[in-house]
Structure formats: structure tokens, C-alpha cells
Amino acid sequence: MIPRLLIQELHKWSADSQRKPLILRGARQVGKTTVIRQFGRQYDQYIELNLEKTEHRLIFERDYSFEQILDAIFFLSDASRHVPNTLIFIDEIQNSPEAVSKLRFFAEDAPHLQVIAAGSLLESLIDKTISFPVGRVNYLALRPCSFYEFLLASGDNKLLGYIDAQDIPDYAHDRLSELFRRYTIIGGMPEVLQHYIHYQDMSALRMIYERLIVSYQDDIEKYASTNMQGHILRHILLASFQYAGSRITFEKFGESNYRSRDMAEAFRTLEKTMLLKLIYPVTGLKMPAEIKTRRAPKLIMLDTGLVNFSSGTQKQLFLSSLIDEGYKGRIIEHIVAQELMTKTHSVQPALNFWVRESRNSQAEIDFLFPYEDMLLPVEVKSGPSGSLRSLHQFMDAAPHQIAIRLYAGPLKLEEAATQNGKPFRLLNIPYYLIARLEDVITHILY
Numbered sequence: 523m524i525p526r527l528l529i530q531e532l533h534k535w536s537a538d539s540q541r542k543p544l545i546l547r548g549a550r551q552v553g554k555t556t557v558i559r560q561f562g563r564q565y566d567q568y569i570e571l572n573l574e575k576t577e578h579r580l581i582f583e584r585d586y587s588f589e590q591i592l593d594a595i596f597f598l599s600d601a602s603r604h605v606p607n608t609l610i611f612i613d614e615i616q617n618s619p620e621a622v623s624k625l626r627f628f629a630e631d632a633p634h635l636q637v638i639a640a641g642s643l644l645e646s647l648i649d650k651t652i653s654f655p656v657g658r659v660n661y662l663a664l665r666p667c668s669f670y671e672f673l674l675a676s677g678d679n680k681l682l683g684y685i686d687a688q689d690i691p692d693y694a695h696d697r698l699s700e701l702f703r704r705y706t707i708i709g710g711m712p713e714v715l716q717h718y719i720h721y722q723d724m725s726a727l728r729m730i731y732e733r734l735i736v737s738y739q740d741d742i743e744k745y746a747s748t749n750m751q752g753h754i755l756r757h758i759l760l761a762s763f764q765y766a767g768s769r770i771t772f773e774k775f776g777e778s779n780y781r782s783r784d785m786a787e788a789f790r791t792l793e794k795t796m797l798l799k800l801i802y803p804v805t806g807l808k809m810p811a812e813i814k815t816r817r818a819p820k821l822i823m824l825d826t827g828l829v830n831f832s833s834g835t836q837k838q839l840f841l842s843s844l845i846d847e848g849y850k851g852r853i854i855e856h857i858v859a860q861e862l863m864t865k866t867h868s869v870q871p872a873l874n875f876w877v878r879e880s881r882n883s884q885a886e887i888d889f890l891f892p893y894e895d896m897l898l899p900v901e902v903k904s905g906p907s908g909s910l911r912s913l914h915q916f917m918d919a920a921p922h923q924i925a926i927r928l929y930a931g932p933l934k935l936e937e938a939a940t941q942n943g944k945p946f947r948l949l950n951i952p953y954y955l956i957a958r959l960e961d962v963i964t965h966i967l968y
Contacts (some may be wrong), residue, residue: 548664582621616641670957710829745914747756763832767852914940
């Protein structure tokens with residue numbers, strides 16, 4: 523199995539004396555069930571319910587008191603209520619609104635039991651008459667595997683040691699760069715990575731990609747509130763891979779005739795499934811930055827490997843030594859966005875990009891990274907620092923003197939100046955260190 527960093531967050535949750543039942547969010551096939559089973563091994567007693575099974579779902583849907591619900595859970599699982607170190611995992615909980623609403627009672631009436639639930643698109647699938655346990659549950663999110671998890675699964679502890687120490691010799695830089703290029707091509711879906719690491723055969727991954735995409739298409743009907751929305755959702759899912767990494771408009775998206783309002787609603791629905799993410803711009807230069815939701819967002823799909831497969835760019839990327847240039851530079855921006863989102867297990871990761879206040883301006887910064895009390899500009903570029911025109915415009919107006927360039931070169935600090943002469947410090951950070959971005963910034967600056 524691929525080691526997942528989410529396990530560390532689960533241990534923190536388990537050790538918290540004030541913990542509440544935990545809902546684990548994430549798109550299908552990102553490994554939610556697998557990681558909870560792996561985590562469950564530390565317990566004296568592990569109970570798993572799957573609410574796709576009628577007998578498990580009826581536990582919550584019959585007119586039982588909470589005490590009777592507990593009796594049914596332990597009876598059907600052949601488990602004992604007297605084992606103190608017990609984890610109850612309720613999988614596919616979106617199949618039972620009643621089960622979701624009753625999570626609150628575990629916190630109120632059985633705090634000694636540790637409860638984790640997993641499901642997709644919970645908010646949209648819960649009947650409006652059912653009380654969602656707001657404030658009575660905790661949330662974490664699981665996304666595709668990061669590059670760091672890819673290295674963990676590969677078992678190369680020496681390379682991991684270099685990344686953790688941020689002391690990268692030239693030969694390790696070359697190896698890490700090549701592995702990151704390979705990771706960019708195949709993406710981070712657990713089944714894909716597992717198969718590749720075991721067999722080292724990229725051509726054999728085609729069937730896995732196809733099966734994943736078909737499974738997402740088959741799920742569309744569950745997410746649609748009307749037949750029309752079902753058509754729009756299917757169109758978005760099929761068309762979005764071609765637009766991944768670029769800014770989009772809702773009106774007639776993907777050469778359709780669908781109206782902006784209907785398209786925007788459908789995109790919001792798919793965001794809840796975590797199959798895609800819309801990243802909106804900000805115009806401010808310091809925190810808290812106001813998000814401009816009326817401006818065109820960037821579209822980020824669940825996984826870059828799925829984007830490469832669906833858009834037919836995998837062979838092009840495989841043959842090129844410069845992943846920066848693949849798909850007009852959109853693939854490297856996409857994998858950077860994916861890496862930045864996998865750095866956090868928040869359901870709503872804070873990820874934005876910057877544009878100038880003037881609508882006629884072309885100035886745009888790829889991403890903003892919050893560090894201490896600063897919003898640091900992040901450019902994904904392969905060219906020399908002097909060509910970073912938008913970055914210079916940002917730094918001219920910024921209340922600090924720190925900028926970041928993510929690129930294929932080695933880790934280094936550069937004393938630079940804008941075209942107007944303002945000095946700033948440019949942190950040139952290789953792509954494979956995104957997982958350690960805060961630590962790298964601190965290490966270089968201090």
C-alpha cells in the first residue's frame with residue numbers, strides 16, 4: 523500500500539481529548555477507505571460499516587434510539603462494547619442522510635468511541651429536512667498522492683532524506699527532477715501509482731485511467747438534481763480535461779450552448795465532489811486578500827495524470843525533457859496546483875492567483891502562497907528572472923521583498939531587482955520541493 527501523510531493528521535485527531543466524529547472527504551478512488559483501514563490497525567477493535575449494504579444502512583434508518591443503534595452496530599459486527607480502544611468506520615455515508623444526522627450523538631452520548639465517516643458530495647445528497655451536524659463533526663480531505671508520497675511508496679529513503687534536509691547534491695537533483703517528471707506524466711491516483719511502482723510499465727496504465735474516468739461518468743447521475751443538470755455535468759466532465767490549467771468562462775463552456783448561470787451551478791456541484799477545483803484571482807497584495815469570484819477562474823482537475831491521458835499529451839510529455847513546456851505550459855502549472863492542494867488536508871484549501879486591479883492589464887501571477895503575514899507571489903517559469911514581467915509588477919507594489927520561482931533548476935537564492943529598480947529576493951525552488959515549501963522558505967531566508 524502507498525503510505526499516506528493523512529495518517530499523521532488522523533493520529534492528531536485520535537489523540538485530541540476534544541475530538542468529534544470525523545468526516546473524511548475526497549473524490550472517489552483517492553484511497554479514503556484504504557487509508558482508514560490502514561489507520562484502524564492501531565486499534566484494539568476496528569468496526570467497519572458500509573452503507574451501500576442494506577443491513578448496515580438500516581441500523582440508522584429504523585426508528586431506533588441511539589443506544590439501540592450502538593447495540594446494533596456491535597451486534598452485527600460481532601464486536602464488544604467493552605473494548606475501550608475502538609474505531610468505528612462508516613463508509614459510503616452519503617447513502618443515508620439519517621446516518622449523517624446521527625453522527626452528532628456519538629460526540630454527545632458516546633465520546634469514548636472514535637468514529638470516522640467517509641463519503642462524497644455529502645452536502646448535495648442530504649435531504650433538506652435532515653439536520654446536518656454542523657459544528658458537531660470535524661473534517662479532513664484526502665486528495666491524490668503527492669510527489670512526496672510517490673517517493674515514500676518507491677522506498678527511496680535516501681532521496682527522501684535529501685528532501686527533508688533540503689540539502690540536494692547535483693546527482694540527487696538530477697534523479698529527483700527525473701522522478702518528478704515521471705510523476706507529472708502519470709499523476710497521483712493511488713491505483714495508478716501502485717501499478718507503476720510495481721511493474722514500471724506506463725503503457726499498462728491505460729486501462730486504469732479509462733476505468734477511473736468511466737466510473738466518474740457513471741457517478742454523474744447521482745449528483746444531478748434535474749435531467750438538464752445531468753447533461754451539463756456530463757458535458758463539463760468530458761470537456762474539462764481539455765481546459766485544465768487555464769482560465770475559463772462559464773458561458774458556453776466547452777463550445778456548448780449552456781447558459782452561464784446553469785454552467786456555474788453545475789461547476790459548483792462538481793467542486794463538491796472534489797473532481798475539480800476552481801481557483802479564483804485576487805487583486806490585493808497582503809492578507810487577507812479579497813477573492814474576485816466575478817472574474818474568470820482557473821480550472822484544476824482532480825489529477826494531472828488523468829488530464830494527460832484524456833488530452834492525449836502523455837506521449838508528448840514522455841518524449842520531452844522539459845515538462846515546463848508541455849501543453850503550452852499548462853501541465854506544469856496544473857501539477858504545481860495539485861501539489862499545493864495536497865500539502866493541506868483542509869476541505870477548502872486556500873489557493874489563488876493574482877491579477878492587477880485594472881481589467882485591461884495582462885499582469886498575472888500563477889499562484890499566491892501565504893507565509894507568516896505575507897502573500898508571496900509564486901511563478902512557475904523556466905526562463906531567467908529578468909523575464910518575469912508580471913512578478914516585477916507585483917513586487918513593485920508589494921509590502922515585502924520576497925518572491926518565489928518554481929522551476930526545473932537547483933535550489934538557490936537570487937538577489938534581484940524589478941525593472942523599476944526595487945530590490946527583492948527571488949527564491950528559486952525546484953518542483954520536487956513543493957511539499958516542503960514552508961520549510962524551504964524558512965531555511966533559505968533564515
